[in-house]
Amino acid sequence: MSEPTTLQMVASKELGGAERWFIRFCAALAERGAPAELAIRAGSALDGLDLGGLPIHRLPFRTTWDPWSRHAVDRLIRRIRPDVVQTYMGRATRLTRLPERGGPVHVSRLGGYYALGPYRHAHAWIGNTKGLCDWMVRQGLPAGRVHHIYNFADPARPVPPERVAECRAAHGVPEDAWVLATLGRLVPVKGHRHLVEAMSRLPATLAGRPLRLLMVGDGPLGPELRRQSEQLGQQDRILWTGWQRDPAPYLQMSDLIVFPSLDAETLGNVILEAWAWERPLVTASFRGARELARHGEDAWCVPCEDAPALAQGIERTLSDPSLMRAMTERGRERVEREFGREAIMTQYGELYRSLAG
CATH class of the missing domain: 3.40.50.2000 (Glycogen Phosphorylase B;)
Incomplete structure (x- = not known):
């Protein structure tokens, strides 16, 4: 089986923990030659940074209810037809609405104990600690679709x-x-x-x-x-x-x-x-x-x-x-x-x- 294609989406304006992880994760995807494309907020702190040389799509991501942003997300997904859409944080997750069957799988990655309302419509969820995954299951997410994967640590790269x-x-x-x-x-x-x-x-x-x-x-x-x-x-x-x-x-x-x-x-x-x-x-x-x-x-x-x-x-x-x-x-x-x-x-x-x- 060929490697699934993924679309990695983050809608944040500023840089925080999730965005720094996104930068490192994109570099790792590129290093592996993984078939991945990126969707980020136009003009955000991520825009212009080195994201591993992967193809970048700049979307408005104005608000969680903005119909133009929702349309831009839908149009991009229809155009590139990824196998998996992975979203980070609430805005990108809320703006991604995919059918249960017959299209890409929507997986939402969580790095914190957020209110789960904006995330429940995803098809699967990733938590970066076991404790977080256990909590998501206790909050009613189906255990079989909650997946635990830790963050990785980049090797030390000493400078002169x-x-x-x-x-x-x-x-x-x-x-x-x-x-x-x-x-x-x-x-x-x-x-x-x-x-x-x-x-x-x-x-x-x-x-x-x-x-x-x-x-x-x-x-x-x-x-x-x-x-x-x-x-x-x-x-x-x-x-x-x-x-x-x-x-x-x-x-x-x-x-x-x-x-x-x-x-x-x-x-x-x-x-x-x-x-x-x-x-x-x-x-x-x-x-x-x-x-x-x-x-x-x-x-x-x-x-x-x-x-x-x-x-x-x-x-x-x-x-x-x-x-x-x-x-x-x-x-x-x-x-x-x-x-x-x-x-x-x-x-x-x-x-x-x-x-x-």
Whole structure:
């Protein structure tokens, strides 16, 4: 059987977790030579980015009820006649209405615990954690059509030392500093305010080395978090990089990855990125972390929304080189075995063949 053709559709205007996954997923499809085409919102943050060289269709995607956008989606699907239409987030999913039989299969990929009303008309659903899939079934979706596939972690791609040195100098990071990094949108669910407070609870130095925290990302909470850091006297220790299309230099210069998300966080790609980059990890025990991480083995886990525990976890980890080495090694083994790109893309290929068959 030939590989099923797919149309991958995302209607978002800005870049968030789903859109960053979409970028990586498109690159993986292209690398495999998969017969895929893309539909994105015209003029969105995705428009103009490298999406693996796959054919791109720019649609209006104005609102979830806009008849012109609905017509544009229907017309595109009739024209290219894919075997599978995979939608991301609510808008693209709501605007895609396909018959139960005799046409493409509509699969909706969910990366969060969203209200399922806008998704129920799809023919199948993908959840990126087991917990999310179990929840979808409890909400009434048929178990036989709910499919679990984790996100993959891209392998670390080190950059030249000169590039790392440039980033370090640009942010004034001392050569002898412990470098902590946290990656993600500056939005409430990421729990950054607890990390800012945790920094205020850490000593000026650990083992004679100063501490610096790289906030890699942007978002609506940026101004509030900066004010908090100033109020707590952390403006010199917390450094703001803004959104980075390629965070590799910051991952490469880091000694520790910290992920302070709230319990509502579904998966947490930062966990996989830390393991792929062979960096020790301190993470809050949000529901995605409880499914993925093993405390004291591949991560140091602390309660959510608990700045004192987060500070203690950071200090405990940085003070124990043997613990850091052990967690790094276990994380590397797990990401290679369970979350590699080839393994996850093989699962997607098998699912598409099953749905199209």
